[in-house]
Amino acid sequence: MNPGSVLEVRNLNVAAENGQAGFALLFRILISIQRAKGEGMMSSRSKPLIEEPKSPETPEEVFHWVQAGRISSDAALRHLNRMDNRPMALTLGRDPSKKDAILTSKERADAVLRELDQLVGLTGVKVLVREMRAFVEVQQRRADFHLPQDPQMLHMVFQGAPGTGKTTVARLLGQLFAALGVLPKGHLVEVERADLVGEYIGHTAQKTRDVIKRALGGIMFIDEAYSLARGGEKDFGKEAIDTLVKAMEDYRGEFLLILAGYPQEMAWFLSTNPGLLSRFPIHLEFPNYNAQELLAIARLMLAAGQYTMTRDAEQGFLKYLEEQQGHWHTNAGNARMIRNFLEHAIRRQAVRLADHLDRVTRQELIQLTWADLEGGL
């Protein structure tokens, strides 16, 4: 029996004699004993702590200690583990920081939408992407209230001529869904026929499954998807389609499939397999750009490379685009065609300036004239 408890017993006797008043006294004495005990323990343990800290505080310190031979690597890992968990515990405990995390996910989604808005034209696409974002957010809110969620499939078909922004939009959608938490990773796996279709019987299903595995958690983007159905009865492309359709059921909600291609070909493709059309509820049209939009694209492209067009170059270019509108070849390439025009114009500008390179001004280096553009049209 230690001296403290002897004292307690004695005090108990005193308390029994003095009745009510004794109880208060007993209480006070007990508390003071407890306090003295605690302080004694603290002081005896904290002394070496002050002289030499028992554990490192930062990861850098851990690495330094390992190097100095003070701790072994497993101890170092334990310390690192503890440090990693600490900030997480803090954020969980505090409300404001948790709110920050939600805000940043919302902000990230906003940033993606802003990026989308910077694309020229594509009004229908922008509206639909906003719809999808709202839908996803409302579904998440419904889940908070324990309401049933609508298990809507978000697989999509992108129809449009080349160079109308299908790949760009798909990439942005991946980022958006990752920000909203629909897809865990949101990466884009771009594939074409050659990545899915194998060389011998039974190879295709295996190959397609491998690609699907890679796309899990993100978006699988099949460009020129109609080519899977091309090639007749014995073609392996059919097998790839069947595997895809099955995977869409097996990995429901784990990845998003986007089929892209030219409008007519896609319409034909969806009609080849009865299960396809109903599995892709969302169809996005990527219309050809009109002359004004093409000019805006040209301005953006030039601005990115620190070039400008003179006023008459712009007018001439617009006039040319308006005249040609509706007469382009179907696969002319829209934005890609504009890029080719501009690249040609830049080359012609270079030839024009190359003669008097020593006298050339900054302004001349930046400006493209109508003469530069005209030659390339």
Add this chain to the structure above:
Amino acid sequence: MEALVIGRPNSGKSLFMVNFVAYLGLKELRLEALDEDGMARRQRIPFDQARRQLVSHVAHKTTNLQSIQVDIVTGRSHRILTLTDSVGLTDEIHQASHIRRSMALTLQQLSQKPLVLHMMDASAGGLPWMNALSLVDDEVARYAGGTCPYVILANKMDCETAKHGLDRIRERFRGYPVIPISALTRRGFRDVKGYILRHWG
């Protein structure tokens, strides 16, 4: 993406790396070695020479971090994997200062959350008299398993005792993915490549 091969000494990290990049299609080893001072040194070695030069039965043959960049072409995309071979981590505090320095660098790499390939010697795990799975393995699993993409590679599956060792590893590290491989015979490399591609991010 960064991938770090980590494990105890003599678990086959270096041989795995040399053979794995050969499997991924590299013609020769373009090695970037980070020596103890943190300076990068580049060298090119043909594969047969690399096996002789980098791999050994004696523990702690690898004394610094060395990384290789591999292009992986999948579909249309073209991606670069940086595979880093590390110094074996030991339970005890090592007596040589340059090994300790490299261990510290290894831990530093680990704290940057790469994809972690945790190499274990399944053949030694099968032997009853040797406690081949150690504290440091537990701690690596606990640290990396929670934060990074993480997979255990049970190496040396070509040995006879390895089957039992694999069961032991599976039992002890329940809940973590385990891929049985053999760095020597290249067994299981396909699964490792698949795992890396799936956790690309």
